[in-house]
Amino acid sequence: MxxxxxxxxxxxxxxxxxxxxxxxxxxxxxxxxxxxxxxxxxxxxxxxxxxxxxxxxxxxxxxxxxxxxxxxxxxxxxxxxxxxxxxxxxxxxxxxxxxxxxxxxxxxxxxxxxxxxxxLKSINRFGGTALIPASERGHVETVRTLIEAGVDVDHVNDLGWTALLEAIILGDGGSRHQRIVDLLLAAKANVDLADREGVTPLQHARNRGYEAIEKRLVAAGAR
The missing domain is CATH 1.25.40.20 (Ankyrin repeat-containing domain)
Known part of the structure; x- marks a missing residue:
């Protein structure tokens, strides 16, 4: 009781x-x-x-x-x-x-x-910096701001992708992603840094028919 x-x-x-x-x-x-x-x-x-x-x-x-x-x-x-x-x-x-x-x-x-x-070195649950999803989603001014702040343009996330690779692989090849590629290239992003399967940004652009991005990469010396 x-x-x-x-x-x-x-x-x-x-x-x-x-x-x-x-x-x-x-x-x-x-x-x-x-x-x-x-x-x-x-x-x-x-x-x-x-x-x-x-x-x-x-x-x-x-x-x-x-x-x-x-x-x-x-x-x-x-x-x-x-x-x-x-x-x-x-x-x-x-x-x-x-x-x-x-x-x-x-x-x-x-x-x-x-x-x-x-x-600037903090990473999300996918192991990526803020620059990587910003590049993927086409946020041009955000990408510019993060680059100017000093975020590593060649950081590789847990998927094995850089900001440049995500802008191509997950982007739509349109004007926003073209401008983001321009920003990343101007910031000296490594144009030949491949994914885990050895596929380079140039190969990804060609595979997707993104001719404008392909031309930019070739002009930057991509192989």
Whole structure:
């Protein structure tokens, strides 16, 4: 009987705890993620002033800044970054605000992360730098920005691909990817760095019928 009473009392005690005060983020921390999602910079500043943990994690390991970055919520991201949010804090799948902004072409947030300590050598869950998915997805200005910031243009990811290879293999051969190839070549990307099967960027371009990219590679001395 005493044991049953203890269990019931425990259940009632848990039920009496207000939402947000149980195990997990505090009310302020949960509010910070919500404010970031709705791009409410004023609420973010109020919550931080009240003592919210700026780098607290949600159920997926995301900070409020990463939530803001997911939605390209520029005002929220700016408020958080200027308050000292960690631009390199990774979630459960190894995304950080810097890496995600680069991969998705969220240029304004990316620029802010670069100005506040972004780790240019950090890699995503595929072993790639921010430059590689940016090149694949055709984010021309993002690629330019990352190159100018000093990201290694010849970094090889876990698939055995560089930014140049991904721009060709996963790109569409159109004007955006042609411009990205131009940027990578101007940055002295290795035009003959092949994939794990020994297929070079030039061979991939030819196999896909990307004549404009093929011409660029040949002009750069590709074999």
């Amino acid at each position: 005493r044991k049953a009473f203890s269990v019931i009392a425990g259940i009632l005690l848990v039920a009496a705890v207000p939402p947000g005060l149980a195990a997990g983020p505090s009310v302020n921390e949960s509010g910070l993620h919500a404010a970031a999602a709705r791009n409410d910079a004023a609420a973010i500043r109020d919550l931080l002033s009240a003592g919210a943990d700026i780098d607290a994690r949600d159920g997926r390991g995301r900070t409020a800044l990463l939530v803001a970055t997911h939605g390209n919520r520029i005002d929220a991201a700016q408020a958080l970054i200027e308050a000292g949010a960690d631009v390199n804090a990774r979630d459960d799948i190894h995304d950080s605000p810097y890496l995600y902004a680069g991969a998705r072409g969220h240029l304004e947030i990316l620029t802010m992360t670069l100005a506040h300590g972004a780790d």
